Amino acid sequence: MSGRTDSGTRVAEDFTATWAELAPTGLRADGGYDRFAWTPADLALRDWFRRAAARRDLALEEDGNGNLWAFWHGPEGPEGPRRVVATGSHLDSVPAGGAFDGPLGVVAGFLALDLLRRDRALPPGRSVAVACFVEEEGARFGLACLGSRLLTGAFQPARARELTDADGVTLAEAMAAAGADPSRLGADEARLAAIDAYVELHVEQGRRLVDLGAAVGIASGIWPHGRWRLRFAGEPNHAGTARLEDRRDPMLPFAEAVTAARVAAAVHGGLATVGRADVHPNATNGVAASVEAWLDARAPDDVALGAIVADVRARAGASAADHGVRIDMRQESATPAVVFDEGLRRRMAGALAPLAPQASHDAPGAPPWGGSVPEIATGAGHDAGILAARVPAGMLFVRNPTGISHSPAEAASVSDCVAGVEALARVLGELAWGLPTPSPGP
């Protein structure tokens, strides 16, 4: 027990020291973070990643999509065929985002790797990597998980180069300005083929682990979700003179869509959110010309998701017709349901069983194959969900006492973060030493 405690103390010290290194970057006056891909804040975080790798003598690679990889190689070094067990997450944020969504997984990756290296060397032909993916939030260029989508070929590089931010800057321009080469964007089959498993640790973005009384959980899967853009085109007019019956006010069907989304989500057991709306010309004394809004919808399955979207479309469409407003509603992104690799989940649950001896096998949330760490589903997309289409992938969640995410209120206690690092180290250890590695070449 004393070894465990000493180790835990060291992890806690390392965690708080590392966390302090990241804390100032991109911090806003309101306590939130603005860390958008390829901006100065992001470049500072990427430099931090490189320093964290160099400090540990890890081999740094930047793939063609700007994703960073820090490798701990087996005893024969980086040469020859090798299999990779990878962890990681992202360092970018939503606007006014929290500190944990993304960075916790990267920091935990480095600290878990430190824990493993204190004990022993990797088998020959095996590497463990910590990865940092670009533009996971899609906050700058509008497409979430951009780095992992490009890596896996799920998004085409020609289209990616033309994505623009709110100022009209393309991804290609932003990368070039940061010294990266946008012509190298695209799928990286060799890199994917070497990965035996990818396990991402992430702060939980809800209150399931709070309710279950667990510091750490295993992800079972990700709900299908999508993003729809709604454009309401009316007719600008004078607020003080245009008769109600002569108006074509786009704000009215927009309001109906907001209300309809909430009702539909409740009816069909999913989530639906309108968190972004742009009003034009946005004048206090004028009927708006148009409103552009985005619907984020998620549900446990495709049927429920489709029902939510159909309800919003019907009610917003009827209201638009009532008010002489043109409506255009189209899907901007679709992410199918992800069920994480069952074999990997079994291995993770087995590796973590000793960590929570107090939990019984029939506790709520317990994995169907036994084990003491709960399994939970999530409505949030992650790079692990994208990678799951190509490599065995899984996730660990760390308890978030507020349940709030994408906000300065996002939280995780140091002791839960340490528990997360220890859990991640156990999982990576199980995979690095437990999975078969290639025999040395002739």
Place this chain on the structure above:
Amino acid sequence: MSGRTDSGTRVAEDFTATWAELAPTGLRADGGYDRFAWTPADLALRDWFRRAAARRDLALEEDGNGNLWAFWHGPEGPEGPRRVVATGSHLDSVPAGGAFDGPLGVVAGFLALDLLRRDRALPPGRSVAVACFVEEEGARFGLACLGSRLLTGAFQPARARELTDADGVTLAEAMAAAGADPSRLGADEARLAAIDAYVELHVEQGRRLVDLGAAVGIASGIWPHGRWRLRFAGEPNHAGTARLEDRRDPMLPFAEAVTAARVAAAVHGGLATVGRADVHPNATNGVAASVEAWLDARAPDDVALGAIVADVRARAGASAADHGVRIDMRQESATPAVVFDEGLRRRMAGALAPLAPQASHDAPGAPPWGGSVPEIATGAGHDAGILAARVPAGMLFVRNPTGISHSPAEAASVSDCVAGVEALARVLGELAWGLPTPSPGP
């Protein structure tokens, strides 16, 4: 008739030539105008005003509030006591505004003055002025009729200097950057005391004159109106993970307020508009932290106006409570009802009677004291409404075939604009020659 026709042709030619001078300034790609106070577009329009005055040998004055005045003086010139009959309007616009709201009244003022001067000289001690008021729309600094409010003492100069635009620039800074002296802001009692009447010509901002089949109308008054700011403060959260019951989503009570405003306006016979909303942080995949919106409400009387606002407050407040959202609703501006000077309206109706021989005295909209030009009320604020508190003031409206205002769709035919110029000339003539002027000094 041939003289009338020649005169009309000349006015039409002058009108189209003058209109072409103004057309490029502040024009946007979408056909709307951005002409905000003290911006380069506005400064260009002010230069145009100065040139239009110089071309006519009018005496130009800029008052301490930046309002421009071009005087045609009686035979003894600008010296000595003199009484003023004034017309005018403004040259600034709302965002993406129309071409006519404001500029039509200034252009018509110059052309009406041209018409009068072709025939005869003013009596001694009498001047006719064309005025251009600053920031009538309030599009830059948020307070409509700023120039006339300052002139009449209805708004305090110390507060005015601190008004800020969307970029945080104060009015004082904007004026100083344009070479104007913000220390001179404030009431101008001497200027007001000299004014016997102010008559503003304006494009109609509704379809009453279309329905009445009249090119020109007289304003009876302006509805009371006000502007309320609504702040909905919720809690930012992740759209994919926060349970519906854990959310404090400010978008939902905001949507309720939008719907409630429309219903309340219909119920109480007024107008209510939410044309401006700012969502924070405005992220596609996040529950919003806050929504700030503005309600513009107007009604035929204060009781109806109060009822509309009370309804919105009650429904938005109930929805906010349901969703755990804090709401703050406060009045930002209040403009009491204006009934334009009855004596002036009688004189205007009398002067215009010969222009519309086809209309009968019992036509809809006919003034109660007879006459053939209809009288209509408006929900829009105007500098004439502000000046009405201090000097006899009135307005003429020119038919707008679309009924739409504050939009590129705002319109007036050349023939209706010419009819407006001729009507304004008749009214100014009636006032300049018909009102008593001071006897020459000893």
